[in-house]
Amino acid sequence: MAQGHIIPFLALAHHIERTQNHSRITFVNTKLNIQKLRSSLPPDSTIHLLEIPFESSDHGLPPATENTDVLPYPLIVRLLDASTSLRPAFKTLVHDLIAGGDRPLCIISDIFFGWTATVAKELGVFHAVFSGAGGYGLACYYSIWTSLPPRQSEEFALEDFEGIRIQKTQLPLSILEADGSDSWSLFQNKNLPAWVDSSGILFNTVEEFDWIGLSYFKKKLGIPAWAIGPVLLSSESRDRAGKSSDCKAWLDGKPERSVLYVSFGSHNTISPAQMMELGKALESSGRNFIWAVRPPIGFDINSDFRSEEWLPEGFEEKTSGRGLLVEKWAPQVEILSHRATGGFLTHCGWNSVLESLSFGVPMIGWAMAGEQFFNVKFLEEELGVCVEAARGKTCEVSSETIRSKIEMVMDGEGEKGIEIRRKASEVKEMMRKAMCDSDAGGKGSSLKSLDEFFMAAKKSMTATAERSSDEPVVG
Numbered sequence: 001m002a003q004g005h006i007i008p009f010l011a012l013a014h015h016i017e018r019t020q021n022h023s024r025i026t027f028v029n030t031k032l033n034i035q036k037l038r039s040s041l042p043p044d045s046t047i048h049l050l051e052i053p054f055e056s057s058d059h060g061l062p063p064a065t066e067n068t069d070v071l072p073y074p075l076i077v078r079l080l081d082a083s084t085s086l087r088p089a090f091k092t093l094v095h096d097l098i099a100g101g102d103r104p105l106c107i108i109s110d111i112f113f114g115w116t117a118t119v120a121k122e123l124g125v126f127h128a129v130f131s132g133a134g135g136y137g138l139a140c141y142y143s144i145w146t147s148l149p150p151r152q153s154e155e156f157a158l159e160d161f162e163g164i165r166i167q168k169t170q171l172p173l174s175i176l177e178a179d180g181s182d183s184w185s186l187f188q189n190k191n192l193p194a195w196v197d198s199s200g201i202l203f204n205t206v207e208e209f210d211w212i213g214l215s216y217f218k219k220k221l222g223i224p225a226w227a228i229g230p231v232l233l234s235s236e237s238r239d240r241a242g243k244s245s246d247c248k249a250w251l252d253g254k255p256e257r258s259v260l261y262v263s264f265g266s267h268n269t270i271s272p273a274q275m276m277e278l279g280k281a282l283e284s285s286g287r288n289f290i291w292a293v294r295p296p297i298g299f300d301i302n303s304d305f306r307s308e309e310w311l312p313e314g315f316e317e318k319t320s321g322r323g324l325l326v327e328k329w330a331p332q333v334e335i336l337s338h339r340a341t342g343g344f345l346t347h348c349g350w351n352s353v354l355e356s357l358s359f360g361v362p363m364i365g366w367a368m369a370g371e372q373f374f375n376v377k378f379l380e381e382e383l384g385v386c387v388e389a390a391r392g393k394t395c396e397v398s399s400e401t402i403r404s405k406i407e408m409v410m411d412g413e414g415e416k417g418i419e420i421r422r423k424a425s426e427v428k429e430m431m432r433k434a435m436c437d438s439d440a441g442g443k444g445s446s447l448k449s450l451d452e453f454f455m456a457a458k459k460s461m462t463a464t465a466e467r468s469s470d471e472p473v474v475g
């Protein structure tokens with residue numbers, strides 16, 4: 001029930017539809033999310049859409065709230081918790097399919113729907129969690145949630161993830177405030193342990209560069225972790241195209257790799273003070289930029305953007321011609337794929353990371369929540385494709401610091417600028433190969449993993465069928 005999760009699920013559904021012959025896919029979600037999805041499916045799509053009932057106002061949420069993108073941060077955990085109420089309707093749905101002779105081959109569910117693994121186990125259906133997050137970032141997140149660090153430590157080693165040290169400033173607010181009895185702890189204490197009921201985890205990532213995190217899950221949960229990515233949604237398959245043509249036309253007039261794209265994903269925003277500093281940094285950097293803007297923390301996230309109030313005085317006039325503000329939703333893939341885009345200031349949500357790297361665009365990291373802090377650590381320390389600019393939605397940042405990181409990444413002639421672009425190109429190539437079906441060497445690793453996953457699901461289905469035919473008929 002979040003755009004950042006629905007997008008990779010839709011991409012996965014398209015990918016399965018294309019690569020696995022004769023598979024029938026049913027996409028299950030609540031009414032409003034299904035409505036949005038319907039508009040983004042091509043007319044010839046074989047993907048079925050099914051709604052399950054959900055009344056947000058029954059859970060202390062505003063009416064018609066079914067997606068995190070319309071919610072302020074404090075209400076997100078309430079939506080997650082409310083989503084567990086879908087369990088009986090979901091169980092009935094799967095039960096009815098089985099009773100009608102249409103047993104599903106497998107159920108693939110989101111990381112926040114741990115309970116679906118338990119339902120699948122009860123009904124004897126093969127189940128996998130699909131993580132739109134990467135292996136390394138999710139491994140840190142899982143490890144910390146299942147063994148909360150002492151509150152006073154400024155830096156600590158992860159108990160079950162060898163060699164990884166985390167600083168307190170890298171913890172999302174939900175974990176910083178967790179004491180075992182708060183809403184996030186209560187939710188995660190139910191959600192994460194349920195993953196062991198699953199038969200494996202599918203990751204939207206690539207084995208060749210994300211094996212550390214994948215190994216963590218194989219060892220920790222004793223189930224397979226299949227890297228099947230990157231599965232990405234093309235700009236044509238996106239429902240909310242934003243100001244598509246405006247951005248493209250604007251980018252067409254800019255030199256190669258000269259534009260910095262700034263966006264913090266589908267629902268995050270920063271504090272008013274941070275927004276002011278970021279504005280100053282973009283102004284003083286003298287660089288071209290596209291900034292996907294959203295009202296800062298403390299203001300209605302769905303309201304119009306007031307640049308004269310939230311950005312430095314005269315910002316739009318001073319950056320006219322070299323800066324473009326896009327309100328609420330930008331055509332991100334179109335921007336990242338354009339030859340004029342040379343860098344991405346991002347919160348490092350995993351979809352943004354994959355989208356950026358699939359076009360070889362290096363990043364400036366500013367994590368906001370969830371596993372994003374660990375993604376930044378991974379991208380900077382392990383892959384060398386990112387430099388960190390700031391941490392969190394409330395930290396103090398100065399325009400000078402942000403500007404220096406912008407210059408470092410956007411400077412195609414400086415040592416760092418050259419190196420980071422080289423590494424980003426290397427990762428882009430790894431991603432291409434993982435999904436490649438035509439190189440002389442045969443299928444790429446991610447395509448092979450998806451085949452393995454389907455083989456495991458089919459084997460399990462055959463075993464279930466054999467078991468039920470062995471059962472004595474009771475009159």
Ligand SMILES: O=c1ccn([C@@H]2O[C@H](COP(=O)(O)OP(=O)(O)O[C@H]3O[C@H](CO)[C@@H](O)[C@H](O)[C@H]3O)[C@@H](O)[C@H]2O)c(=O)[nH]1
Nearest residue numbers: 004007132133265266292328329330332349350351352370
């Ligand atoms: O103006 C915008 C903003 C976002 N997007 C798209 O929305 C998605 C955003 O996904 P992501 O970058 O992963 O950010 P979040 O929406 O914040 O993602 C959530 O889901 C991710 C995958 O599980 C996690 O890595 C993040 O921590 C979690 O916040 C991407 O496909 C973007 O292309 C747009 O097209 N236009």
